[in-house]
Amino acid sequence: MSHAALGHSTDIRGDGTSPGAAIEVVNLVKRFGHNRALNGVSFQVPRGTVFGVIGPNGAGKTTIMRALLDIIRPTSGQATVLGTPSRNAGPDLRRRIGYLPGELVLEGRTSGRRLLQHYADISGPVTAGHVNELAERLGLDLDRPVRKLSKGNKQKLGIVQAFMHQPELLVLDEPTSGLDPLMQQEFLRMVREARNRGQTVFLSSHVISEIQQAADEVAILRDGRIVTINSVEELRTTAxxxxxxxxxxxxxxxxxxxxxxxxxxxxxxxxxxxxxxxxxxxxxxxxxxxxxxxxxxxxxxxxxxxxPDLEESVLKLYSAPVAAAVVTK
Missing domain, CATH: 3.30.70.260 (ACT domain)
Structure with a gap:
């Protein structure tokens, strides 16, 4: 699959979507019983950019990602991924996406190498030697049984499976959980390299410094609502x-x-x-x-x-009244 750099057109088509958007979410609502996990969320992620979503635990970050991938169905609203409605996310679309869930469960007696080969059979062709290259960068032993890996090494295995087929879109939920600081920096380098190749990265975190280093734009989420969407640089000017x-x-x-x-x-x-x-x-x-x-x-x-203390500024936005929330993108 070719992954040439993609344009950033912002023209709006007749259906209200943008041909330059890798992800477009319009008024997304998700209820679990009487609880509203998402409350009218709307945003766009231009192709070839890194878009960060940050918020405290329970803000709705994981729910957005699962809705984008059709793991759960929204109560109302619309989500479009790589030009396809998320409700129609069949195998062809899934092969164009690399996904790392926030709660990664990897068990079994098989080795990491064999498990990745299984994922490659599902996700599509992987360039020869690319898995070994990624594993070496992350300090991951692929020949150890998965069940004997530490939490951090299981996380590395999850990162490799998301990146290995160089998908058009990477959807990464709390990707540095369990990684030591050196590996966190290596992961952020991988994200920047993916963007430079024209891939789009949708990244969630509650670690503000990660978003500050990696993202082009950031959405601050609280209680299922977006407080603000802005570039990291614009946030820094008001920090x-x-x-x-x-x-x-x-x-x-x-x-x-x-x-x-x-x-x-x-x-x-x-x-x-x-x-x-x-x-x-x-x-x-x-x-x-x-x-x-x-x-x-x-x-x-x-x-x-x-x-500028971006973390202090963002924490103030967490505590701002929701009624005063403004999308400033």
Whole structure:
């Protein structure tokens, strides 16, 4: 199967879908009894991109993925995968997808190599030597019985089976669960390489740093609703930075007045140091240019401005009232 790079057209067809979308979800609802696991979820994943979904446990991430793959049927709404309605997800469509479930169950006396051969017989042709290459990158012994593998090595086996046939679409649910930090970084390299080949990656996680490193766009999910959809870079521009400023020749109250007048400066505390300087400790969200201009005339003795804290920003979005949720894609 050829996996040439695919375009990013955003033209809308007569049926409301985009020919440039690998995944399109429109007003998806899923009820389990009286519980609404999904509550009107809508989003698009352009082809050849990495799309991350992040949210706390129980937010609905796994339910979305299972609905996309027709493992469960939505109560209402529409999901289209690689141009095909998910309800029509037959063998031909499934062979174009690599799926890693969040709850991976691999048992049996067979070896990892034989198990992967079984999966290859189902998913379609695998390039000679590619399985060995992936296993070597992940430090996985394919000749050990699956039942004797640790949780982390079983996870590696699941990653190999998802990637090995170089599918058009990778659907990965909490893929780094059980992996050590070095293997997490290797996995993220594999995701970036897949995107560079033109594959699409739909990735769920509750680890914000993973999404920050891997994704082009991210949807923040809470209680079955999307709080926001944005690029990682756009999230970074609105993320929270912690700052510490020491200036001489100014009283703490005056420094507090200058900084307090700036939009985005919060949690401000100004005190007098032992050397008679004014010290300000604060948080800053949004653009830093107004802050830099405001302190330009000060006699700055020390300034520490941390990298944007995306995790803190996202956690605030988790706790934001659902009624105020906005999709900003």
């Amino acid at each position: 929270i930075r912690h700052l510490r400023l020491v200036a001489s020749g100014i009283r703490p109250t005056d420094l507090a007045a200058i900084l307090g007048a700036l939009q985005g400066v919060t949690t401000l505390d100004c005190t007098l140091t032992a050397t008679g300087d004014a010290e300000a400790v604060a948080t800053l969200s949004g653009a830093i240019a107004p802050f830099v201009q405001a302190i330009g005339a000060l006699q700055v003795r020390d300034l520490v401005l941390e990298e």
